[in-house]
Amino acid sequence: MPTPHWSINAGGLRYHFSSLRELMAKATPHRSGDELAGLAASSAEERVAAQLCLSEVPLAHFLEELLIPYETDEVTRLIVDTHDATAFAPVAGLTVGAFREWLLRYETDAHSLAALAPGLTPEMVAAVAKIMSNQDLILVAKKCRVVTRFRNTIGLPGRLSVRLQPNHPTDDPQGVAASIVDGLLYGCGDAVIGINPATDSVPAIETLLRLIDEVIQRYEIPTQSCVLAHVTTQLEAMRRGTPVDLVFQSIAGTEAANKSFGVSLSLLAEAQQAALALRRGTVGNNVMYFETGQGSALSAGAHHGVDQQTCEARAYAVARHFSPLLVNTVVGFIGPEYLYDGKQIIRAGLEDHFCGKLLGLPMGCDICYTNHAEACQDDMDTLLTLLGVAGCNYIMGIPGADDIMLGYQSTSFHDSHYLRQVLGLKPAPEFEAWLEKMRIVSGGQRLLPVGEHHALIDHVLA
Amino acid sequence: MQPTPATHDRWQTLRQFTSARIALGRAGGSVRTRTLLEFRLAHARARDAVHMEFHGEALAAALGRAGYETWRLDTEAIDRRTYLLRPDLGRRLSPTAHEALAAQSAKWGKRDLAIIVSDGLSALAAERQTGAVLTCLVPLLRAAGWRLYPIFIAAFGRVKLQDEIGSLLGARHTLMLIGERPGLGAPDSLGAYFTYKPHASCTDANRNCVSNIRPEGFPPKAAAQKLAQLLLESARHGLSGVALKDVGGELPMPLSARAIA
16 A cells, blocks of 8 residues: 655645654643654644644554554554454544544543544554643543552542552662652652662562561551562562562553663563562552653654654553553653643643543642753642643652662652642542541541651661 | 740651651641741752762862862763753764864873763762862872873763763773762762673673762762772782672762763
8 A cells, every 4th residue: 555645734834744654743732852863843834734734634544654663562462462453443533633622522531532542543542642631631642541459449530549669779778768668658659669779680679579578568568569679680589489569560552662761562571461460469469560661762763753742652552461460651751852841741741641641540640840941840739730730640659759779759648648639539448448547637538647657667667 | 936836756866867857846747837938948959969060160160279180071961951951962072072082092092090080960079079089099009000181170070971081091090079969868978880801792790880979978088098098909810880789899879970970
């Protein structure tokens, strides 16, 4: 089949786009990473012309014109080979623009969206995101419901979970324990207690995993642990009998980008099988934890001329193949050459959350920025609020929002209380019951005064 | 202590174990006023460090007074905004700088080490820590018989800039001292990245790194001693990067380095 040429009249000019890949890139709302890659529209008008043109592309065409060839990329093969034509049927005759309207109608609800998810490809989802407004991204994501389980239940309506991120620059066990206890006493940690280790070695992560496991076991906390080392390090730890709950890995949307991370689909499958075999979950078997972020494919020189938002959506195709407990986009970590300022970070956070949810993923977001981006904590407040409204499954909880190991700013334990108060959200139900039992929180939301001899404080001092 | 409607956290004692912002207290579930403003102050300092003008002239003069010959270079990044948006431009010398260096290269002849100083993401780091690092590092290497080029001062550089400079000169080693992305509590942290036989196709895997060089982190004198030790090892084995790490110099690449490279 010959490649169609897309063209449209706008503002008295005729715009041509030589491929779907070019059309997708030029239709993307402005961001520095696509400029850096030389893929962005050359004017504001060309960008909207591309959006007009993209809105007329039939969804079914995305199954014909592949952005990255089937033969050269295993992520493309995964997308094509697992596409569910029956699930796709309700929207198979729609264009991208009509699909937006289908998503927004009253009749489209959590049930119909869950049924549709296996019929959608990341490229279809990325395309509709490009023409949607911020409020569209929030409204449709809010309709989606993705619930996952390991030792608790994450993603129920009216709930907001928090990853407790107790990082320390030298992985000092007591330093890590102090931050864990601080987070627990602030009612956080139901998504996972997850540490980014300073040193990626088997002995280092074994120490940390045993440390978290001991706290979880002794105080019977309905949550799970994770140390975010490379997947091969975690596999080796599992072989040695270390208590691994969730297996973590950073992933991207192309085979070449994943290769630069040292992973492949088969390696991820091996890790999932190893974690399942440990049978450590009590209420469910979602054992994987993935992190993603726009710009990672370009940063690895592995984007194949595809824009960063579409590459990001393709990473979600990788994630959903492994039924993860948690997926989060680390939206502002990568730096201003990919997302320049608060406006770009906010837009990308909403796009990623929407695309992940529509594809059936339990999306959270590391709402964050670095000090060389044009952003500040007020921008994070804005994105936090918007994602809370959109029904984000979980956010990060870091002492004072300041990660002293990774050197960036995210959201704090206090931020989660702000969001729970303004939107009436509670932690995962099992964790909520535990917080009440430990006299940390009452009514699911309000923190109780904690005495200086609370068991958790004595645990660190012992 | 002033009276306050806020709640104090009763686990202040845990602060001895970490520099993380724990036991902050709260007003309802929100941060206290002092906490809010102290965070804002730390961020303001980090922002100022990123955008501070690099006083390369003054640094050259100071190094000159300390007995070092210097040579100024610039990259294709013409201003701070361009530098932040286009990392590729900070990895290349400007045509003028390239030509001037090429013309000078034969006169210097091939030497063992080219040290390059750049503001990177913190001019404050380059200006504050460079002198102390060189004062300790250079005598150690000279004592081992190393011949050095003048100290190169390059504004708006990225780590990879050393590959072009090194291959143009035919230097055996390059060492780049570059301001790291400021953290909230550390606006003046210097990174040091060295490469054996630098050339255009080198990547981060070919380099070794000592990071967080500042008095409150890895003190400059101790960092210089570590660097000297690693450089001597690198010369002895004829390699750098992951391969050197494997033969004993265990130094994890800090994640913050990814933002500079």
